[in-house]
Amino acid sequence: AQTVTQSQPEMSVQEAETVTLSCTYDTSESDYYLFWYKQPPSRQMILVIRQEAYKQQNATENRFSVNFQKAAKSFSLKISDSQLGDAAMYFCAYRTSLTQGGSEKLVFGKGMKLTVNP
Amino acid sequence: GAVVSQHPSWVICKSGTSVKIECRSLDFQATTMFWYRQFPKQSLMLMATSNEGSKATYEQGVEKDKFLINHASLTLSTLTVTSAHPEDSSFYICSAEPTVSTEAFFGQGTRLTVV
Numbered sequence: 001a002q003t004v005t006q007s008q009p010e011m012s013v014q015e016a017e018t019v020t021l022s023c024t025y026d027t028s029e030s031d032y033y034l035f036w037y038k039q040p041p042s043r044q045m046i047l048v049i050r051q052e053a054y055k056q057q058n059a060t061e062n063r064f065s066v067n068f069q070k071a072a073k074s075f076s077l078k079i080s081d082s083q084l085g086d087a088a089m090y091f092c093a094y095r096t097s098l099t100q101g102g103s104e105k106l107v108f109g110k111g112m113k114l115t116v117n118p
Numbered sequence: 119g120a121v122v123s124q125h126p127s128w129v130i131c132k133s134g135t136s137v138k139i140e141c142r143s144l145d146f147q148a149t150t151m152f153w154y155r156q157f158p159k160q161s162l163m164l165m166a167t168s169n170e171g172s173k174a175t176y177e178q179g180v181e182k183d184k185f186l187i188n189h190a191s192l193t194l195s196t197l198t199v200t201s202a203h204p205e206d207s208s209f210y211i212c213s214a215e216p217t218v219s220t221e222a223f224f225g226q227g228t229r230l231t232v233v
Contacts, residue, residue: 033220043209045162045224047119091161095220104150104215106222108161 002027002094006109013082014117020067021077021112023092030054031097034068034075035106040088048090051075053097079114087116120146122214124225131202131232139197139228141212147192148214152222153185156209165210168195202232 003026013019025034036048051059051068058066063080079086092109121144131137141151149170154162166187167175174187184206186198195214199206209229213222 043156043211043227045211045213047221050221095222097220104220105152105164105167106162106213110161113159 002029002032002096002107004092004094004107004109006090006092006112008112009110010113010115012115012117013079015082015084017082018078018080019082019114021079021090021092021114023075023077023109025073025075025092025094025107027073027094029096033095033097034066035093035095036064036066036075036077037091037093037108038086038088039091039111040085045091049077082116084116084118087114089113119221120144120214120216120219120223122212122223122225124212124228126228127226128229129231131230133203133232134201136198136200137202137230139199139210139212139230141195141197141214141225143193143214143216143223146214146216148195149192149217151189151195151212151214153187153195153197154211154213156211156227158209162211165197170195199230202230204232206230207232 005024032053034051038046049061067076089111091111094107123142125140151168153165165180168187168189170189176182189195211227212225
């Protein structure tokens with residue numbers, strides 16, 4: 001079974017600075033998807049960024065980018081120019097690719113609370 | 119992006135009663151929906167996978183007779199917590215994916231309090 005590990009339960013960053021959230025995962029599959037979700041105090045889950053395992057290029061979405069190291073099974077999220085609105089719980093998640101068959105369900109890490117200091 | 123609506127956003131019920139939570143995909147069809155439970159300061163725990171027109175698939179340790187799931191149409195799944203007890207108090211979240219997408223869209227969640 002796949003597992004997702006977020007080893008840092010909490011982090012803080014100064015506004016306008018950069019922070020990196022770490023995530024590692026374990027799988028025997030070759031094709032899959034990785035996601036970072038944000039859960040603000042409203043508790044609405046919001047997709048931040050996604051990465052397809054077969055793509056070598058790291059995904060970027062404005063201030064958010066990932067460092068995807070497939071061989072190391074590492075998937076870190078970098079937030080640049082941190083803003084107060086970035087404060088939230090961040091969850092790393094794994095999903096099997098449809099080509100692999102099996103379940104479509106997401107496997108989540110335990111999450112990490114990010115605090116942004118003004 | 120696609121919208122998933124979950125209702126109610128919060129509910130308080132008496133111990134022993136049943137509560138129904140609805141999850142609707144508003145602008146897409148979803149053959150599969152997922153139900154999660156989240157305890158304070160913890161991650162989302164998958165409870166079950168809801169399949170349109172067939173029985174739900176429950177995760178290990180989840181009582182299927184207590185958490186009844188019905189997925190009667192391509193846009194609606196319901197979770198009924200039967201004979202609720204205080205230990206069932208939690209935050210419940212649903213998600214759905216458009217048929218040809220690999221992105222899950224989440225409902226707003228339902229905070230259930232059993233008194």
